[in-house]
Amino acid sequence: MSDTLESDPPIVEGKPSPFAVPAGCFALSVREVQHYTDRLFRFRVSRPREFRFRSGEFVMIGLPNAEKPVFRAYSIASPAWDEELEFFSIKVPDGPLTEHLQKIREGDTILMRKKPTGTLVNDALEPGKRLWMFSTGTGIAPFASLIRDPETYDKFGTLILTHGCRLVDELKYGQDLVAALREDPLIGELVEGRLIHYPTVTREPFEHQGRITDLITSGKLFEDLGLSRMGPEDDRAMICGSMAMLKDTKELCLSHGLEEGANNKPAQFVVERAFVD
Numbered sequence: 001m002s003d004t005l006e007s008d009p010p011i012v013e014g015k016p017s018p019f020a021v022p023a024g025c026f027a028l029s030v031r032e033v034q035h036y037t038d039r040l041f042r043f044r045v046s047r048p049r050e051f052r053f054r055s056g057e058f059v060m061i062g063l064p065n066a067e068k069p070v071f072r073a074y075s076i077a078s079p080a081w082d083e084e085l086e087f088f089s090i091k092v093p094d095g096p097l098t099e100h101l102q103k104i105r106e107g108d109t110i111l112m113r114k115k116p117t118g119t120l121v122n123d124a125l126e127p128g129k130r131l132w133m134f135s136t137g138t139g140i141a142p143f144a145s146l147i148r149d150p151e152t153y154d155k156f157g158t159l160i161l162t163h164g165c166r167l168v169d170e171l172k173y174g175q176d177l178v179a180a181l182r183e184d185p186l187i188g189e190l191v192e193g194r195l196i197h198y199p200t201v202t203r204e205p206f207e208h209q210g211r212i213t214d215l216i217t218s219g220k221l222f223e224d225l226g227l228s229r230m231g232p233e234d235d236r237a238m239i240c241g242s243m244a245m246l247k248d249t250k251e252l253c254l255s256h257g258l259e260e261g262a263n264n265k266p267a268q269f270v271v272e273r274a275f276v277d
Helices: 137-146 150-155 168-182 212-218 220-225 243-255
Strands: 025-035 040-046 058-062 071-075 084-090 109-113 128-136 156-165 195-201 235-240 269-271
Touching: 040 109, 040 168, 071 084, 071 137, 084 137, 128 137, 128 150, 128 243, 137 156, 137 168, 137 235, 150 156, 156 168, 168 195, 195 220, 212 220, 212 243, 235 243, 243 269
Parallel strands: 128 156, 128 235, 156 195, 235 269
Antiparallel strands: 025 040, 025 109, 040 084, 058 071, 058 109
């Protein structure tokens, strides 16, 4: 972990910013940026020594490029034990934040408010035999955190990570993540035989095709995996994606007998409602 940079001038696109770091924010240094497509990229930043969070939570991040910076909710994609913080983002040409965020480079400054929160955490679910992680697009980010956390494997027997995208190349973040995890010296043994990755696309030929909600409804998801349909006794679920996907997947969980939970009332499934534009 590293100290914050609040005493140093913030950097925007490689140049010192004339704007001060707002109160209540960490100023973090960008350590790595990787662009996957013209719509998706990930970045890693320094982590303040005093910052604590639960795997699956999100924070508000922004850039020091205005007197009153724009902040948006971003799930932390790295696990709670990581010495850096990782984020996975879309690129929106006219997005109030992402229009500028997509231009960050190593050494630039990211602003992060100090309080993490969120419902996609292990504490919000009762223990179960199977944990379904339903995601679309950058909604995979909180699950990237959770599947790298040993606590998740302590609480659930099998983890099923589904990731729906439009195009095949948009799956690469998740594919790289799972492949690296299987070889990881710290958690690789936990993952072996217990983490199932099910990527699917809607606009190109691929091994798995279709919206995840349609694949649940038709039963094809369960047939492809050789697993029984969801039920409240053995199954738990987390959902993160677009508004439409959240609504439809929540209804499917309810129709399978699962009850929605929360931090103060753990149950069988939870939904995240934080978005980026």
